[in-house]
Amino acid sequence: MKESLGANGLILNEPLLWEKGKKGRSGFSLPRRDVESSPLGQGLTCEGPELPDLSEIDVVRHYTRLSQWNFGVDTGMYPLGSCTMKYSPKTNEKQASLPGFAGAHPLLPAALSQGVLQMMFELQQYLAEITGMDAATLQPAAGAHGELTGMLLMYAFYKSRGERRSKIIVPDTAHGTNPASAALCGYSPVPVKSNDQGILSVEAIAEVMDENTAGIMVTNPNTLGLYEENIHKIAEIVHAKGGIVYCDGANMNAVMGVTRMGEIGVDVMHLNLHKTFSTPHGGGGPGSGPVCVKKGLEPFLPVPRVMEENGIYGLSEDFPESVGKMQAFHGNVGVMIKAYSYIRSMGPKNLKKASQLAVLNANYIKERLKGTLHLAYDRPCMHECVFSDKNQTAHKIATIDMAKRLMDYGFHPPTVYFPLVVHGSIMIEPTETESKEDIDQFIEAFKTIANEAGRNPELLHDAPKRCKVRRLDETTAARKPCLAG
Amino acid sequence: MRYLPHTSEEIASMLEAVGVDDLDSLFSTVPEECRFSADLDLPEPLTEWDLNAHMQALANNMAVSPEYKVFMGAGSYEHFVPASVFYLLGRSEFVTSYTPYQPEMSQGTLQAIYEYQTLTARLLGMEIATASHYDGATALAESLLMAIRVTKRKRVAVSRLIHPLYRRVVHTYFEPTGYEVVELGYLENGVTDLTDLDNMEDFAAVAVQSPNFFGCIENFQAVGEKAHDRQALFIASFTEALSYGLLKSPGSQGADIACGEGQSMGIPQTFGGPALGMLASRKKYMRSLPGRLVGQTKDLDGKRGFVLTLATREQHIRREKATSNICTNNSLCALAAAMYMASVGGTGIRELARLNHDKAEYLKRELKNAGLAITFDDPTFNEFVVEFPAGFQAAYERLLEKKIVAGLHLAPYYPELANHYLLCVTETRSKEDMDSLVREVTS
Numbered sequence: 001m002k003e004s005l006g007a008n009g010l011i012l013n014e015p016l017l018w019e020k021g022k023k024g025r026s027g028f029s030l031p032r033r034d035v036e037s038s039p040l041g042q043g044l045t046c047e048g049p050e051l052p053d054l055s056e057i058d059v060v061r062h063y064t065r066l067s068q069w070n071f072g073v074d075t076g077m078y079p080l081g082s083c084t085m086k087y088s089p090k091t092n093e094k095q096a097s098l099p100g101f102a103g104a105h106p107l108l109p110a111a112l113s114q115g116v117l118q119m120m121f122e123l124q125q126y127l128a129e130i131t132g133m134d135a136a137t138l139q140p141a142a143g144a145h146g147e148l149t150g151m152l153l154m155y156a157f158y159k160s161r162g163e164r165r166s167k168i169i170v171p172d173t174a175h176g177t178n179p180a181s182a183a184l185c186g187y188s189p190v191p192v193k194s195n196d197q198g199i200l201s202v203e204a205i206a207e208v209m210d211e212n213t214a215g216i217m218v219t220n221p222n223t224l225g226l227y228e229e230n231i232h233k234i235a236e237i238v239h240a241k242g243g244i245v246y247c248d249g250a251n252m253n254a255v256m257g258v259t260r261m262g263e264i265g266v267d268v269m270h271l272n273l274h275k276t277f278s279t280p281h282g283g284g285g286p287g288s289g290p291v292c293v294k295k296g297l298e299p300f301l302p303v304p305r306v307m308e309e310n311g312i313y314g315l316s317e318d319f320p321e322s323v324g325k326m327q328a329f330h331g332n333v334g335v336m337i338k339a340y341s342y343i344r345s346m347g348p349k350n351l352k353k354a355s356q357l358a359v360l361n362a363n364y365i366k367e368r369l370k371g372t373l374h375l376a377y378d379r380p381c382m383h384e385c386v387f388s389d390k391n392q393t394a395h396k397i398a399t400i401d402m403a404k405r406l407m408d409y410g411f412h413p414p415t416v417y418f419p420l421v422v423h424g425s426i427m428i429e430p431t432e433t434e435s436k437e438d439i440d441q442f443i444e445a446f447k448t449i450a451n452e453a454g455r456n457p458e459l460l461h462d463a464p465k466r467c468k469v470r471r472l473d474e475t476t477a478a479r480k481p482c483l484a485g
Numbered sequence: 486m487r488y489l490p491h492t493s494e495e496i497a498s499m500l501e502a503v504g505v506d507d508l509d510s511l512f513s514t515v516p517e518e519c520r521f522s523a524d525l526d527l528p529e530p531l532t533e534w535d536l537n538a539h540m541q542a543l544a545n546n547m548a549v550s551p552e553y554k555v556f557m558g559a560g561s562y563e564h565f566v567p568a569s570v571f572y573l574l575g576r577s578e579f580v581t582s583y584t585p586y587q588p589e590m591s592q593g594t595l596q597a598i599y600e601y602q603t604l605t606a607r608l609l610g611m612e613i614a615t616a617s618h619y620d621g622a623t624a625l626a627e628s629l630l631m632a633i634r635v636t637k638r639k640r641v642a643v644s645r646l647i648h649p650l651y652r653r654v655v656h657t658y659f660e661p662t663g664y665e666v667v668e669l670g671y672l673e674n675g676v677t678d679l680t681d682l683d684n685m686e687d688f689a690a691v692a693v694q695s696p697n698f699f700g701c702i703e704n705f706q707a708v709g710e711k712a713h714d715r716q717a718l719f720i721a722s723f724t725e726a727l728s729y730g731l732l733k734s735p736g737s738q739g740a741d742i743a744c745g746e747g748q749s750m751g752i753p754q755t756f757g758g759p760a761l762g763m764l765a766s767r768k769k770y771m772r773s774l775p776g777r778l779v780g781q782t783k784d785l786d787g788k789r790g791f792v793l794t795l796a797t798r799e800q801h802i803r804r805e806k807a808t809s810n811i812c813t814n815n816s817l818c819a820l821a822a823a824m825y826m827a828s829v830g831g832t833g834i835r836e837l838a839r840l841n842h843d844k845a846e847y848l849k850r851e852l853k854n855a856g857l858a859i860t861f862d863d864p865t866f867n868e869f870v871v872e873f874p875a876g877f878q879a880a881y882e883r884l885l886e887k888k889i890v891a892g893l894h895l896a897p898y899y900p901e902l903a904n905h906y907l908l909c910v911t912e913t914r915s916k917e918d919m920d921s922l923v924r925e926v927t928s
Contacts, residue, residue, distance in 0.1 A: 014596075016596070016600060017600045017603075017604070017823075017827055018600075018603070021830070023831075023832070024832065025830065026828075026829070026830050026832060026833045027567065027569065027827065027828035027829070027830065027833075028567055028828045028829045028830070028833045028837075029567075030833065030836055030837060030840065030912075031565060031840065031912045031913070033840060033843075034915060034916040034917075035843050035844055035846075035847040035916055036843070036847075037839070037843050038842070038843050038846035038847070038850075040702075040731070040732075040842065040864055041864055043733075044702055044732060044733065044864060045731055045732060045733065046729075046731070046732065046733045046734060046737065047835075048730055048731070048831055048832070048834060048835030048838075049607050049608045049610075049729060049730065049734065049831060049834065050607045050831055051604060051607060051608070051826050051827075051829070051830055051831035051834060052827065052830060052831065053830035053831055053832050053833070054827055054828070054830055056567070056569050056828065058827075059569060059573070059824065059827045059828050060569055060572075060573060062827065063573040063576070063579075063597070063824060064573065064576070066592075066593040066596055066597050067573075067576040067578040067579055067593050068578065068593065069591075069592040069593040069596075070578040070579060070582050070590070070591055070592070070593030070594055071578070071582060071587075071590040071591065072577055072578045072579070072580065072581035072582040073577075073581040073582075074577035074578070074580075074581045075577075075578060075581075078582075078583065080583055080586070083583050083584075085581075085583055087488055088580070088581050089488055091533050091536060091537075093575070093580075094537075095536070095537075095540040096755075097571075097753075098540060098541065098544035099544065099549060100541075100543070100544025100545055100546070100547040100549055101543075101544050101547065101755060101756070102753035102754070102755050103547075103549035103550055103563070103753065103754060104547050104548075104549055104754060104755060104756040105549075105555055105557055105561055105563070105754055105756070105890070106560075106561050106754065106756045106757030106758075107557060107559055107561070107893055108547075108548055108555075108557075108756075108890070109885065111885075112547065112548035112553075112885065112890075113547055113548070113756065114546045114547070115542075115543035115544055115545065115546030115547045116543070116547060116756050118543060118546070119543055126527055129525055129526050129527060130525060130527070132521070141619035141620065141623065141758070141759070141813075141815075142619065142813040143813065144813065145619060145623075151661075152657065152660070152661065155660070155661045156660075184658075184661075184662075185661040185662075186661045186662060186663070226514065227512075227514045227515050227519075229514055229515075229516055231519065232516065232518055232519060255515075256525075257521065257524070257525050258512055258515060258520070258521060259515055259519045259520060259521055260521045263519075263521065264518070264519045274813075278488075280580045280581045281581070281582065281583045281584070282579065282580055282582075282815075282816050282817025282818075282820075283579055283580075283582045283583070283584070283585065283591070283594035283597075283598075283816040283817060283820065284583065284584040284585065284594070284616070284777065284813055284814050284816035285584075285617070285759075285813040285814045285815045285816045285817065285818075286619075286758070286759035286813075286815045286816075286817060286818060287813045302657075323657055323660070324653055324654070324656055324657035324660070325622075325650060325653045325654050325657055326623075326654065326657060327619060327620050327622055327623060327654065327757075327758065327760075328560055328620050328621060328622035328648065328650040328651055328654060328746070328757065328760070329560075329561070329620075329650070329756065329757025329758055329760075330756060330757050330758065331757075331758055332758040332759040333755050333756040333757060333758050333759075334753070334755040334758065334759050335758075335759060337540075341536060341540065343527065344528060344530070344531050344536055344539065345488075345530055345531060345533070345536055346486065346488075346530055347527060347528065347529045347530030347531075348524050348525035348526070348527040348529075349524070349530075350486045350488075350489065350530060351525065351527070352524075352525070353486065353489060354488075354489065356508040356509075356511065357489055357491055357496075357508075359511045359512065360491075360496065360499055360500065360503065360508065360511055361499075363503045363505075363511060364499045364502055364503055367502055367503050367504070368502065379514065380511065380513055380514050382514075403587070404587075404589065407587070407589060407590055412587065412590055413587050413590075415586070432488075432489060432491075433488055433489070433490065434490070435490035435491065435495070436490075436491065436495040436498070436499060464589050464590075467589040467590060467592075468589070468592045468790075469588075469589055469592060469784040469788055469790040470589070470784040470785040470786055470788070471589065471784060471785050472588050472589065472782050472783070472784050472790045472791075472792050473782045473783050473784070473785075474588075474782065474792050474794070476782055476783070477780040477781070477782035477792050477794040478780070478794050478795055478796075481771060481778075481780050481794055481795060482780055482781040482782075483599075483602055483613045483614075483771070483778055483779070483780050483781075483794075484599075484602050484603040484606045484612065484613050484614065485599070485600075485603045485781070
């Protein structure tokens with residue numbers, strides 16, 4: 001270890017894990033050995049992997065220091081558009097760590113796992129109710145896994161009718177993973193452009209929808225934060241040609257209790273428990289991506305399915321047309337418990353209120369920042385609003401510079417350069433858990449940065465200056481990858 | 486509602502700034518026919534007090550250790566986790582952050598994942614590892630698809646002794662692709678029968694699990710040689726990552742890809758998920774890897790730092806040409822595994838793995854001495870198959886009432902193995918627990 005640990009006040013240094021420790025230390029107390037040794041045959045064993053030996057305090061300091069270089073929702077505002085970084089209630093963590101849940105083996109007989117099965121069954125019902133659909137599976141591990149499940153359901157549906165369709169419509173305002181999920185199921189995505197209002201036009205869909213097209217993957221509200229106003233008619237057109245409407249529900253936080261997808265023509269959709277239902281993202285997962293369907297697609301849902309009969313819960317494999325299994329076991333149960341706990345804490349009225357306030361916060365930011373930043377589509381938005389760097393290009397300031405400068409003001413930057421339909425996009429999603437005071441501060445910070453852009457652009461080009469590291473060389477990282485030490 | 490900070494005055498002033506009269510008017514772009522006018526039919530909100538009681542009641546309706554003695558593994562293992570791991574993992578800077586899209590503000594997650602990738606590569610004897618996947622089963626499916634991309638062949642050979650539920654996930658992923666899965670049978674001693682490979686042409690990969698589903702240790706070296714003779718990749722699969730604390734690593738025996746489940750390392754069982762899909766490979770396949778990767782780089786001042794890298798393989802940029810649709814990883818689970826590996830250390834993991842092995846050997850020997858048949862002869866790690874007398878199912882139920890779960894009945898997965906049970910022993914089962922199991926099954 002060459003560098004000193006204390007760098008500057010509370011900006012602490014920390015070496016890589018294997019640059020610490022001494023051979024022979026341990027941060028683990030091995031259980032008592034109460035049986036004799038039974039040597040394994042020669043040739044089967046090794047000397048053991050080259051892991052560093054550390055004491056408990058070495059490990060504790062290491063990860064405590066690392067954690068301090070990280071920004072989370074608990075640290076401050078994290079307006080990452082399309083990612084819905086709302087506050088994660090602490091009671092959810094407590095519920096998920098109850099020993100009865102955390103210690104449960106997935107292959108226990110149903111009679112010994114009634115508690116978790118009841119929770120899963122009820123959560124399925126709640127999600128179906130919120131989306132206005134008929135049935136749900138909790139098995140997919142993440143949003144993109146839910147999309148894949150949805151595509152497999154569509155594939156299985158057509159197969160059961162002796163059909164094989166080859167295309168699927170994917171608008172330019174859909175989520176980035178949509179085309180890849182479709183392609184994994186052998187569908188070629190047909191791109192469709194949104195109109196000058198930032199939404200899909202009925203005509204654009206009518207033009208491409210045919211009998212060889214499996215359906216449409218629409219994101220509603222879309223990635224511009226706009227409600228697809230023509231969804232009803234678009235669904236009619238797709239249905240008329242025997243197609244299926246898939247809705248990417250990643251943006252469901254905007255419309256809980258306001259619109260039910262099952263009633264506006266959607267046949268299958270996924271939800272992100274780690275977005276809408278307040279389960280934390282853990283630095284990139286685990287997530288959970290339940291899929292809700294209308295009756296016609298129910299026979300194809302993954303198995304096993306959680307069933308209830310006379311208050312007794314069980315797992316059933318008795319669905320011969322099922323697509324099969326998406327994960328080894330039942331899905332990310334720990335995440336489900338947190339979402340369940342959230343829904344039970346909120347109740348119907350507060351869920352609707354959450355959507356209303358999420359939309360209020362986003363519109364408030366849109367109105368207050370629209371002179372400062374160029375607003376891509378000047379119309380009422382849902383839970384997120386999309387700006388661009390058009391007003392700043394004269395000062396040779398790009399979106400990324402403003403994003404990095406925001407860090408110096410103590411905010412996590414919004415999503416940048418997505419959606420692709422807006423050049424230099426800045427997508428801000430405050431969520432409902434941010435107060436007016438915090439949002440006002442964020443707006444002020446952005447205004448100050450825009451002012452700096454004109455006055456002293458170097459401040460932005462050099463940003464961030466107050467983080468653990470300055471701007472990182474991503475090009476070299478990709479050209480000469482170093483993935484392990 | 487305590488999660489919603491707005492006062493009514495704030496709402497009023499914000500509505501005014503937006504230029505609408507009330508909250509409903511914010512939704513003017515939602516057409517009338519798309520409005521849901523009723524209230525959602527959901528239970529009314531619970532206070533935190535009532536929620537605690539409700540959740541505790543559900544959790545109490547579960548059979549878990551230490552009250553129950555569970556001798557069941559089969560892909561989910563009960564291991565002791567140091568309090569320090571739970572404590573550190575609960576730090577909200579880790580828990581409440583998102584994918585590290587802005588590296589300057591996410592060095593904690595990024596360095597931790599880089600370290601996880603390194604420790605994983607070392608554990609599996611491979612050069613590089615991904616930032617994690619959903620679980621062992623999806624990691625296997627993605628590995629097989631990767632081998633198909635690398636070799637441009639359309640058929641894979643998969644051992645029947647790979648976890649049966651993993652194989653079902655593979656079939657689900659493969660169903661619409663037109664790729665073919667050929668299953669390899671097993672020999673009397675409980676390991677994969679490789680002879681069918683001799684008559685197979687043009688396969689992209691052979692996947693074999695070790696310790697396999699019966700707990701037996703496979704000869705990875707032989708599998709690798711057979712695969713490489715035919716220019717196919719050798720995929721080493723596993724459900725018990727801890728075993729490589731003692732057993733030779735996949736990489737040291739010629740594996741091109743190693744993939745499996747890392748739940749054993751610091752992750753609670755939680756009815757099967759979240760779990761940790763581990764995936765590692767040789768460096769030459771780096772650009773074909775599915776999922777997220779973290780790389781080391783420098784900042785403007787030349788200081789070491791970490792970023793997400795090689796994103797051009799991914800959905801963000803290539804969209805329909807992406808190598809997989811994976812967007813999220815299981816970052817927090819990867820972090821738990823890294824903390825666990827750091828706590829146990831190189832010396833500790835070997836001793837712990839040895840203890841797991843020795844304990845299972847003790848139970849195996851005691852059952853044998855009591856007259857029960859141990860079905861397969863080959864060496865096992867912490868699981869093994871035992872044949873109970875016909876009609877044992879009734880005794881199994883009786884044992885459940887005594888709070889003993891006597892393994893997993895294999896007949897639903899391997900119909901030829903009626904009355905056979907897969908038993909598992911980890912460091913959490915005492916000699917006393919095992920002695921009482923032997924007494925009960927033989928009484």
